[in-house]
Amino acid sequence: MRAVQLAFRTATAADLPDIVRLLADDHLGATRERYSDPLPESYGKAFEALRQIGSEVILALDGQGTIIGCLQLMILPGLGQQGRWRAQIEAVRIASHLRGQGLGAQLIRHAIDRARERGCRSVQLTSDNSREGAHRFYERLGFKASHVGMKLALE
Amino acid sequence: MRAVQLAFRTATAADLPDIVRLLADDHLGATRERYSDPLPESYGKAFEALRQIGSEVILALDGQGTIIGCLQLMILPGLGQQGRWRAQIEAVRIASHLRGQGLGAQLIRHAIDRARERGCRSVQLTSDNSREGAHRFYERLGFKASHVGMKLALE
Numbered sequence: 001m002r003a004v005q006l007a008f009r010t011a012t013a014a015d016l017p018d019i020v021r022l023l024a025d026d027h028l029g030a031t032r033e034r035y036s037d038p039l040p041e042s043y044g045k046a047f048e049a050l051r052q053i054g055s056e057v058i059l060a061l062d063g064q065g066t067i068i069g070c071l072q073l074m075i076l077p078g079l080g081q082q083g084r085w086r087a088q089i090e091a092v093r094i095a096s097h098l099r100g101q102g103l104g105a106q107l108i109r110h111a112i113d114r115a116r117e118r119g120c121r122s123v124q125l126t127s128d129n130s131r132e133g134a135h136r137f138y139e140r141l142g143f144k145a146s147h148v149g150m151k152l153a154l155e
Numbered sequence: 156m157r158a159v160q161l162a163f164r165t166a167t168a169a170d171l172p173d174i175v176r177l178l179a180d181d182h183l184g185a186t187r188e189r190y191s192d193p194l195p196e197s198y199g200k201a202f203e204a205l206r207q208i209g210s211e212v213i214l215a216l217d218g219q220g221t222i223i224g225c226l227q228l229m230i231l232p233g234l235g236q237q238g239r240w241r242a243q244i245e246a247v248r249i250a251s252h253l254r255g256q257g258l259g260a261q262l263i264r265h266a267i268d269r270a271r272e273r274g275c276r277s278v279q280l281t282s283d284n285s286r287e288g289a290h291r292f293y294e295r296l297g298f299k300a301s302h303v304g305m306k307l308a309l310e
Binding site: 019020023029032033034040042043044045046047049050053054055057072074076077078079080081082083084085090091112115116120121122123124125126127128129135138139141142143144145146147148149150151152153154 | 174175178184187188189195197198199200201202204205208209210212227229231232233234235236237238239240245246267270271275276277278279280281282283284290293294296297298299300301302303304305306307308309
């Protein structure tokens with residue numbers, strides 16, 4: 001099988017339906033997201049809020065220009081480590097019918113390059129304990145599983 | 156021993172020397188931070204950047220008004236889960252001579268209340284694998300260790 005060489009660009013609001021379709025195309029996302037026409041307006045508000053704080057959604061496109069992957073790249077200031085900027089990768093998706101071909105690795109490597117370009121000194125992410133294989137995937141890309149990720153839902 | 160009842164407020168730039176002193180007062184922070192007079196200007200820039208994106212540093216004060224703890228509360232938009240806002244707690248410190256008295260729990264509970272007040276639907280944090288005791292501490296406060304936290308340093 002010949003590897004697809006992806007192209008990448010930063011998403012605009014017009015890409016939101018494609019992004020939400022990808023977010024929902026996942027065993028956890030299927031229950032958490034709502035892909036409808038029109039989209040719930042909370043997605044548009046969140047997209048605008050991300051843009052306002054200098055974060056971005058990166059799209060992966062195949063040779064035909066079809067959006068087949070995405071991730072959210074948070075560019076975060078912080079006091080720790082003498083005020084280093086960090087990038088935080090969230091909501092990583094590759095279209096389910098294209099998984100297992102190394103496309104996710106291309107997308108993450110692009111995000112790492114983009115984080116460096118934007119002045120970040122580290123890249124961080126958390127991965128659900130149930131996402132089998134993802135931890136090894138990130139370790140192959142150079143990440144270290146150095147932390148425990150903890151969450152508290154608020155009602 | 157009578158428990159100290161802490162007061163809390165959002166930090167201003169004038170509090171930065173006290174905050175950096177606390178950040179450095181830790182076995183990991185001691186090698187990562189630089190508490191000098193004047194402070195490295197990167198701290199002031201990071202503080203302003205945090206303020207601009209709507210995040211904040213919360214201070215814990217004892218009965219005399221002395222700053223004895225702090226944490227960074229990131230208020231983050233995101234597309235996931237239909238555009239839910241999340242709070243992210245970072246850089247938690249209690250002055251080393253006051254640890255083990257339940258003050259950290261008061262500080263985290265306050266941060267959780269503040270996250271709810273600011274419209275967040277969850278609170279997340281990562282804790283270094285080497286921070287023994289911290290994971291149990293957060294679990295007692297209701298957090299679930301549901302994720303693996305991964306980091307990649309950029310050079």
